[in-house]
Amino acid sequence: MAWGLFTSILERESKQHIERVSLQGEGEPMMHPRFWDMVDAIRAHGLVPYTITNGSLMDALRVAAAFPAIGISIDTIDPEYAQRIGRFKLHRVLRNLDALLGVLSPNRIIIHTVDMGQPLEPLKLFLRRRGINQHMIQPLQPKADYAKRYSPGESPTWGACTYRCRFLAAPLMRYYDITGLELPCCFIKNTADFVSSEQLRQQLNQRIVPTCCQGCGAIFPHAKVELPAPSDMVTSR
Numbered sequence: 596m597a598w599g600l601f602t603s604i605l606e607r608e609s610k611q612h613i614e615r616v617s618l619q620g621e622g623e624p625m626m627h628p629r630f631w632d633m634v635d636a637i638r639a640h641g642l643v644p645y646t647i648t649n650g651s652l653m654d655a656l657r658v659a660a661a662f663p664a665i666g667i668s669i670d671t672i673d674p675e676y677a678q679r680i681g682r683f684k685l686h687r688v689l690r691n692l693d694a695l696l697g698v699l700s701p702n703r704i705i706i707h708t709v710d711m712g713q714p715l716e717p718l719k720l721f722l723r724r725r726g727i728n729q730h731m732i733q734p735l736q737p738k739a740d741y742a743k744r745y746s747p748g749e750s751p752t753w754g755a756c757t758y759r760c761r762f763l764a765a766p767l768m769r770y771y772d773i774t775g776l777e778l779p780c781c782f783i784k785n786t787a788d789f790v791s792s793e794q795l796r797q798q799l800n801q802r803i804v805p806t807c808c809q810g811c812g813a814i815f816p817h818a819k820v821e822l823p824a825p826s827d828m829v830t831s832r
């Protein structure tokens with residue numbers, strides 16, 4: 596996101612009743628050339644910054660000074676499996692995590708893991724040994740605009756729709772994409788068919804699933820991605 600767009604959104608949002616601004620998307624937030632300027636600007640507005648990082652570029656002292664809590668993605672501690680799923684810098688990530696633990700309490704670290712059927716016990720043990728208790732494990736997102744990136748064997752099943760989305764029922768989140776488009780949640784990756792939150796509400800009231808909500812866990816509570824047996828797993832990017 597361009598700097599001017601970011602500051603105009605921040606200026607506007609800081610006048611609303613919000614507490615936390617999360618800098619994240621599908622890319623790596625810390626790759627943004629002005630990431631730390633953004634963090635400073637959020638704090639200068641009296642707001643709390645948050646981010647989920649892949650941990651490869653973490654500056655431990657800066658993180659400790661600026662973030663009350665930080666999210667780090669770790670799906671495995673197995674170097675071979677990490678390589679297969681595209682987490683190419685595992686060694687550096689784990690080294691950075693230990694550097695972070697040297698300067699802040701483990702209570703300020705939240706580990707995010709996607710459950711792709713990999714053994715999770717070694718990772719859980721690794722975190723427990725470091726005193727990290729906040730471990731959020733989520734399934735692979737079954738939404739259509741995520742699933743189109745998956746390997747052919749990873750097919751989603753959605754089941755029945757509730758037509759009630761909590762992100763539309765109340766303003767839980769305002770998400771801005773890099774063009775400044777405001778969305779009701781962070782799950783809409785293909786914005787081509789998105790018009791407005793109001794239109795999504797109207798469609799769901801008419802028991803129509805909006806194109807940009809197809810397969811979303813918020814309205815398809817039984818949706819899941821069928822994964823091939825771990826030994827056959829190959830992730831393409």
Ligand SMILES: C[S@@+](CC[C@H](N)C(=O)[O-])C[C@H]1O[C@@H](n2cnc3c(N)ncnc32)[C@H](O)[C@@H]1O
Nearest residue numbers: 620621622623647648649668707709735736741
């Ligand atoms: C949007 S990401 C990206 C931020 C950063 N690049 C990283 O790797 O942490 C934030 C979280 O979403 C998770 N995520 C990404 N793709 C996902 C998917 N298809 N299904 C479920 N979670 C996913 C990531 O693993 C990460 O924990």
Ligand code: SF4
Nearest residue numbers: 760762780808811813
């Ligand atoms: S994508 Fe999901 S969370 Fe977002 S508005 Fe649609 S149903 Fe709700």
